[in-house]
Amino acid sequence: MSSQILHLQLTSMQLPNAIQTSAVGKGADDFSQIALSSQTTVRAGCDLVVHPPEPSEIVLQLENLGSRMLRLNVRVEGNFPAEWCRIGMEGYELAPRSRMDVVLYFQLPADFFETPALVAGQSLVLDYHSRIHVNYTEEGTGRQLVETAGLNLYVRPRSLYPKFLPAVYREVDFIGRFLKIFEQAFEPSVQTLDVFWAYLDPMTAPQTLLPFLAHWVAWPVDRRWTIERQRYLIRSAVELYRWRGTRRGLRLYIHLYTDLPLDEHVTREVDKHICIEEIRGEGFVLGNTRLGEDAMIGGGRPYHFIVRLRPQRPNQVDEQLVRHIIEQEKPAFCTYELYVDS
Known part of the structure; x- marks a missing residue:
């Protein structure tokens, strides 16, 4: 009678892609001993594959074939943890001659294959079996009935290699799991080659690779700076070499170490946070030089420049480090003065 009231x-x-014959049969045997009422009808089973941590779904369609309202309660009993399954229902009442879809969401932990909880001498369980129970009560008569259906849950890692095989080999579950061994061994190297450009960029390279990249461009690694600052310096090393000995190169060098703005949009040199002024003069030219104003007799400093820094926050500029940078970058015949505004 129950089959004429609720259809699953x-x-x-x-x-x-492939199901072991023994696994399918085991799903019905494991739960054949579950105590059910005399009005229970066992429906056909269903198979579902789950790739941790990707979610998988099963749609349970319920149809009320009777003429009375039914109050529903859906539960899943199986040999897997209860937190793996969530049940989504549109409601708990099913009107006569109407249908309802119940969605069973399955999602396993991302570390299912990495940290399995195994007893000594026990292998990892990949095939799980359960039953879906739909308990319902007829309004008016109060009869309580149960409909059940079998469910086989197969946990498999996501595999790429079987898709390169002919269909006849993809139908064998063992071949897919066997190829997964080689995939785990070789796929990291393949993925590394696909994104090899990221290993050569100091902004995206792993931290352990930064000393190699710094040595590659002959850049000294300063442990006083954060990893992010070292990445910027290594990436800009070639440009610093290109402009070495010029005002632009010195300004860029100081900018990278102090994080002061470059102020490329500022026209006047004296208004920039990193101000580098060159002291220019034509020397003593008869007929064009005024003594005491634009001429000096003895004691002059040709090729002299002044560096003036305007920090935006306290302790932003290390004066000793800036002097070391200037001594390293300026031409040997030049002299300079350094001022750090407070």
Whole structure:
């Protein structure tokens, strides 16, 4: 009689490419001893494959074939942790001659294959079996009935290599799991080659690779700076070499170490946070020089420049470090003065 009241239909949103024959039979045997009422009807089972941590779904379609309202309660019993499954229902009442879809969401932990909780001498369980129970009560008569359906849950790692095989080999579950061993061994190297450009960029390279990249461009690694600052310096090393000995190169060098703005949009040199002024003069030219104003007899400093820094916050500029930078970058015949505004 129950089959004429509530009809069940299971639809898996992701079917396995291959199912072990023994696993399918085991799903019904494990739960054949579950105590059910005399009005219980056992429906056909369903298979679902889950790739941790990707979610998978099964749609349970319920159809009320009777003439009375039914109050529903859906539960899943199986040999897997209860937190793996969530049930989404549109409501708990099903009107006569109407349908309702119940969605079963399955999602496993991302570290399922990395940190399995195994007892000594026990292998990792990949095939799980359960039953879906739909308990419902007829309004008016108060009869309580149960409909059940079997469910086989197969946990498999996401594999790339079987898709390169002919279809006849993809139907064997063991071949897919066997190829996964080689995939885990070789795929990291393949992925590394696909993004090899990121390993050569100081902004995206792993931290352990930064000393090699710094040595590659002959850049000394200063442990006083953060990893982010070292990345910027290594990336800009070639440009600093290109402009070495010029005002632009010195300004860029100081900018990278102090984080002071370059102020490229500022026209006047004296208004910039990193101000580098060159002291120019034509020397003593008869007929064009005025003594005491634009001429000096003895004691002059040709090729002299003045560096003036305007910090934006306290302790932003290390004066000793800036002097070391200037001594390293300026031409040997030049002299300079350094002022750090407070």
